[in-house]
Amino acid sequence: MGIRGRTRPSGGVTMEPASDERPKVVIVGAGFGGLWAARTLARRDVDVTLIDRNNFHTFFPLLYQVAAAELVPTDIAHPVRSIFRKSPSVDFHMLEVTGVDLEGRRVQAGDVSFAYDSLILAPGSVPHYFGVAGAQEHSFPLRWMADAVPLRHHVLTRFEAATHEPDPAVRRRMLTFTVVGGGPTGVEYAGALAELIEGPLLRDYARVRRSEVRVLVMEANDRVLGGMPASLGKYAAERLARQGVTVRLGVRVERVTADSVELAGGEVVPSETVVWTAGIQGDPIVASWGFPVGPGGRVPVTRELHLEDHPEVYVVGDLCGVVDEDGDPFPQVAQAAIQQGRRAALNILARAEGKSGDPFRFRDPGMLAVIGRNAAVAHVFGRAFRGFVAWVLWLVIHLAWLVGFRNRTLVLVNWGLNYLFFDRAVRLILDAAGEPDSRRVASGIDRVKD
Amino acid sequence: MGIRGRTRPSGGVTMEPASDERPKVVIVGAGFGGLWAARTLARRDVDVTLIDRNNFHTFFPLLYQVAAAELVPTDIAHPVRSIFRKSPSVDFHMLEVTGVDLEGRRVQAGDVSFAYDSLILAPGSVPHYFGVAGAQEHSFPLRWMADAVPLRHHVLTRFEAATHEPDPAVRRRMLTFTVVGGGPTGVEYAGALAELIEGPLLRDYARVRRSEVRVLVMEANDRVLGGMPASLGKYAAERLARQGVTVRLGVRVERVTADSVELAGGEVVPSETVVWTAGIQGDPIVASWGFPVGPGGRVPVTRELHLEDHPEVYVVGDLCGVVDEDGDPFPQVAQAAIQQGRRAALNILARAEGKSGDPFRFRDPGMLAVIGRNAAVAHVFGRAFRGFVAWVLWLVIHLAWLVGFRNRTLVLVNWGLNYLFFDRAVRLILDAAGEPDSRRVASGIDRVKD
Numbered sequence: 003m004g005i006r007g008r009t010r011p012s013g014g015v016t017m018e019p020a021s022d023e024r025p026k027v028v029i030v031g032a033g034f035g036g037l038w039a040a041r042t043l044a045r046r047d048v049d050v051t052l053i054d055r056n057n058f059h060t061f062f063p064l065l066y067q068v069a070a071a072e073l074v075p076t077d078i079a080h081p082v083r084s085i086f087r088k089s090p091s092v093d094f095h096m097l098e099v100t101g102v103d104l105e106g107r108r109v110q111a112g113d114v115s116f117a118y119d120s121l122i123l124a125p126g127s128v129p130h131y132f133g134v135a136g137a138q139e140h141s142f143p144l145r146w147m148a149d150a151v152p153l154r155h156h157v158l159t160r161f162e163a164a165t166h167e168p169d170p171a172v173r174r175r176m177l178t179f180t181v182v183g184g185g186p187t188g189v190e191y192a193g194a195l196a197e198l199i200e201g202p203l204l205r206d207y208a209r210v211r212r213s214e215v216r217v218l219v220m221e222a223n224d225r226v227l228g229g230m231p232a233s234l235g236k237y238a239a240e241r242l243a244r245q246g247v248t249v250r251l252g253v254r255v256e257r258v259t260a261d262s263v264e265l266a267g268g269e270v271v272p273s274e275t276v277v278w279t280a281g282i283q284g285d286p287i288v289a290s291w292g293f294p295v296g297p298g299g300r301v302p303v304t305r306e307l308h309l310e311d312h313p314e315v316y317v318v319g320d321l322c323g324v325v326d327e328d329g330d331p332f333p334q335v336a337q338a339a340i341q342q343g344r345r346a347a348l349n350i351l352a353r354a355e356g357k358s359g360d361p362f363r364f365r366d367p368g369m370l371a372v373i374g375r376n377a378a379v380a381h382v383f384g385r386a387f388r389g390f391v392a393w394v395l396w397l398v399i400h401l402a403w404l405v406g407f408r409n410r411t412l413v414l415v416n417w418g419l420n421y422l423f424f425d426r427a428v429r430l431i432l433d434a435a436g437e438p439d440s441r442r443v444a445s446g447i448d449r450v451k452d
Numbered sequence: 453m454g455i456r457g458r459t460r461p462s463g464g465v466t467m468e469p470a471s472d473e474r475p476k477v478v479i480v481g482a483g484f485g486g487l488w489a490a491r492t493l494a495r496r497d498v499d500v501t502l503i504d505r506n507n508f509h510t511f512f513p514l515l516y517q518v519a520a521a522e523l524v525p526t527d528i529a530h531p532v533r534s535i536f537r538k539s540p541s542v543d544f545h546m547l548e549v550t551g552v553d554l555e556g557r558r559v560q561a562g563d564v565s566f567a568y569d570s571l572i573l574a575p576g577s578v579p580h581y582f583g584v585a586g587a588q589e590h591s592f593p594l595r596w597m598a599d600a601v602p603l604r605h606h607v608l609t610r611f612e613a614a615t616h617e618p619d620p621a622v623r624r625r626m627l628t629f630t631v632v633g634g635g636p637t638g639v640e641y642a643g644a645l646a647e648l649i650e651g652p653l654l655r656d657y658a659r660v661r662r663s664e665v666r667v668l669v670m671e672a673n674d675r676v677l678g679g680m681p682a683s684l685g686k687y688a689a690e691r692l693a694r695q696g697v698t699v700r701l702g703v704r705v706e707r708v709t710a711d712s713v714e715l716a717g718g719e720v721v722p723s724e725t726v727v728w729t730a731g732i733q734g735d736p737i738v739a740s741w742g743f744p745v746g747p748g749g750r751v752p753v754t755r756e757l758h759l760e761d762h763p764e765v766y767v768v769g770d771l772c773g774v775v776d777e778d779g780d781p782f783p784q785v786a787q788a789a790i791q792q793g794r795r796a797a798l799n800i801l802a803r804a805e806g807k808s809g810d811p812f813r814f815r816d817p818g819m820l821a822v823i824g825r826n827a828a829v830a831h832v833f834g835r836a837f838r839g840f841v842a843w844v845l846w847l848v849i850h851l852a853w854l855v856g857f858r859n860r861t862l863v864l865v866n867w868g869l870n871y872l873f874f875d876r877a878v879r880l881i882l883d884a885a886g887e888p889d890s891r892r893v894a895s896g897i898d899r900v901k902d
Contacts, residue, residue, distance in 0.1 A: 015616050057612065058880045074524050081879045083656035090658065096612045096881070114616050147880075162507065162546045166465055166564050206533035208540065408869050415865050419858050429531045430508045430597075431546070 014113040024049045028109050031124035032059050032082045035319030035339035039122045042347035044089040057096045060147045068150035070194035071429050077412050080405040102291040120314045120350045127320035130281035136258040141278040155431050165209045175272035177215045183280035184221030186371040192219045193373040196245040201424045217247045234379040237388045241373045284321040296323045305361035307346045318342035370396045464563040474499050478559050478566050481574035482509050482532045485769030485789035489572045492797035494539040505548045510597050518600035520644035521878040527862050530855040552741040570764045570800045577770035580731035586708040591728040605881050615659045625722035627665045633730035634671030636821040642669045643823040646695040651874045667697045684829040687838045691823045734771040746773045755811035757796045768792035820846045
């Protein structure tokens with residue numbers, strides 16, 4: 003493939019695929035939905051253009067481990083170009099999509115423009131703050147790779163700062179870590195954070211006493227892990243408590259400031275670190291591109307996953323507003339995105355052959371969450387597992403879904419070392435150190451759209 | 453050890469060591485010199501305070517591999533606190549030193565102040581630009597950890613940008629990578645960059661042709677690797693040429709701009725990436741602390757490594773201006789820093805016992821540089837090695853000096869995977885992507901002093 007970019011009179015560049023005869027499929031987003039759609043189309047008789055603002059695919063289920071200093075970003079990310087190295091019909095572009103012309107069938111990314119016959123839209127989701135004042139400004143999301151490292155730095159610099167802080171009240175505030183949301187991400191991060199503190203941090207910071215450090219989980223419902231059987235939520239809460247995490251149920255966060263969380267009822271919890279895992283919503287940018295937006299920021303589509311008015315435009319992943327026979331939505335999880343990506347790709351191929359597409363059916367493989375060493379919960383194969391068995395299941399399933407032999411090897415070596423030495427090596431503070439405000443700068447880089 | 457910080461009337465904090473009776477040694481800098489001084493003092497009858505602006509020790513000899521997407525920062529860095537976890541007499545502080553009061557025997561780090569009986573100064577070196585116009589503004593140094601990742605991002609984004617660039621002249625400029633300096637760092641980085649391009653990048657960027665990409669080494673002398681025997685320099689230059697690197701000898705860089713290098717004689721080489729490895733000098737900040745500064749920015753000291761006027765103040769590492777019997781300086785390399793750190797520590801212990809210190813003697817273990825796969829040069833044990841034997845020597849020696857079992861394991865696994873798959877996995881672009889100016893912002897974070 004040579005250089006096929008063509009300068010247009012306007013100064014923009016139009017990218018044309020290698021062949022003008024084969025159907026052109028543009029995929030926006032290389033997360034689970036977009037990546038699996040591209041994989042499904044890679045060796046078929048279509049030209050695929052895959053666009054993502056990052057040059058890598060992120061394995062989100064392990065993102066919290068990057069934020070907890072267990073893994074480095076490279077371990078859970080894979081360069082998209084490498085994935086499609088042997089698929090010349092897949093053309094990757096690292097660009098930020100700025101618009102979609104539904105009538106003209108073009109995707110715009112700044113100056114660069116892509117024509118399509120079929121479009122698969124999979125830009126994913128953003129944190130949902132439910133209108134809580136200050137949450138967006140003062141809490142750390144755990145949604146993108148660019149969120150994880152600033153959070154890790156922030157946690158570590160709280161311990162560094164406490165080393166030089168004589169005032170007990172200020173120390174307490176510095177050393178209180180609040181996780182808002184008791185879903186899988188909140189539970190997993192709280193557990194990993196407790197292990198990070200109990201293992202290496204308390205051993206390394208002689209000037210910090212265990213009694214000064216608190217990890218809190220704030221959950222609005224009366225249980226954690228609401229999507230799993232009640233027995234597993236109970237086990238997870240007990241296990242977190244055993245690891246020193248304070249789980250508070252039925253509390254509603256009303257306001258987040260730079261150094262506190264305010265609860266309904268007036269209670270103020272001093273805390274310089276607030277991690278927001280309470281919810282996600284479809285990326286709102288698609289509304290400005292002319293897409294209809296329904297509940298949860300999701301785009302309503304037919305059961306074949308395309309827009310009602312534009313059967314050539316498919317929406318998959320967290321943004322996909324497909325509902326089942328009963329009108330219920332599907333969960334916003336990796337497996338749903340993967341299966342939707344595949345379904346959209348297969349429906350495009352079917353329509354290219356003059357056949358009709360099939361409706362989306364979700365094969366739910368279950369849910370897992372790890373709480374700590376040898377401790378996890380799993381609701382798979384229609385059964386509930388907990389403890390060591392669930393932990394092994396969790397390890398095997400996550401390794402299996404990681405993209406790439408190298409990532410699997412490195413994650414396995416890292417986990418092995420962490421497990422054997424009760425340690426976390428990824429404790430470098432590499433950005434502007436110690437300045438509380440730097441966290442907004444650093445974590446804002448990749449979140450222009452929020 | 454409890455909290456011993458004490459708020460002073462001025463609002464500052466004075467850190468006192470655990471015991472007031474034992475001699476207090478403050479060490480500024482946790483590079484090779486400072487770290488080995490602290491290790492030497494760790495189990496002796498002194499209280500050690502170690503201060504560094506980073507919370508980790510960097511293994512600089514492998515920094516270029518981070519910039520060439522072979523390793524991640526964590527692989528070559530080790531948290532300082534973990535190194536001294538079992539040494540309660542070593543107290544680490546992640547702080548930026550702002551001044552030294554030689555008369556009052558205090559080190560100041562912002563609001564925090566440390567009293568000392570003996571001081572070991574080891575802040576290291578900064579790039580030396582020899583007054584070349586634009587070099588500091590427009591070239592990438594390879595001196596600190598914070599330099600390596602922005603350089604990696606910049607190289608990768610040049611390839612991404614070329615994907616959308618139709619103008620052949622602009623593409624050529626984007627895809628020309630210039631390394632200024634043919635010393636070990638320049639040679640190693642040029643070799644690693646050529647392998648990164650030849651291996652994964654040309655395979656992944658179908659829109660970039662091999663003939664469009666150039667890696668240049670600009671060396672002012674008539675040979676590369678000036679510190680090694682001429683035969684090894686010749687081998688290295690030939691080997692680089694075989695890897696597609698253009699080595700230009702006897703050329704003097706007169707100016708660097710955002711998109712070019714100008715040579716003496718008027719030749720202009722269009723290049724958006726200039727890596728500066730031409731020289732280093734002692735960190736000039738010590739002049740503002742009242743230290744005398746001699747040639748190369750180094751602080752003149754006695755042969756026992758202390759200031760003439762202040763026998764309690766030692767200077768080690770790249771900043772140390774000690775000379776041998778003939779008045780010649782020692783090389784600014786890791787081994788010299790390590791041996792000076794040890795010597796300063798031992799001299800402090802000797803003086804504490806009323807004995808006199810010993811003069812510094814350098815046991816030169818030799819020099820090594822790797823050029824590529826199975827190809828290195830080594831001048832060790834008084835002999836010259838090249839090719840595969842030198843490459844194995846290089847691997848073994850570097851692994852041996854890496855701090856920490858985990859780092860050794862991960863580096864070995866990474867090297868093994870790179871070697872087997874001719875690949876580089878660390879190809880994530882994680883900062884503000886594609887904007888040429890973002891590189892200054894990103895790489896400036898840790899280089900406030902430059």
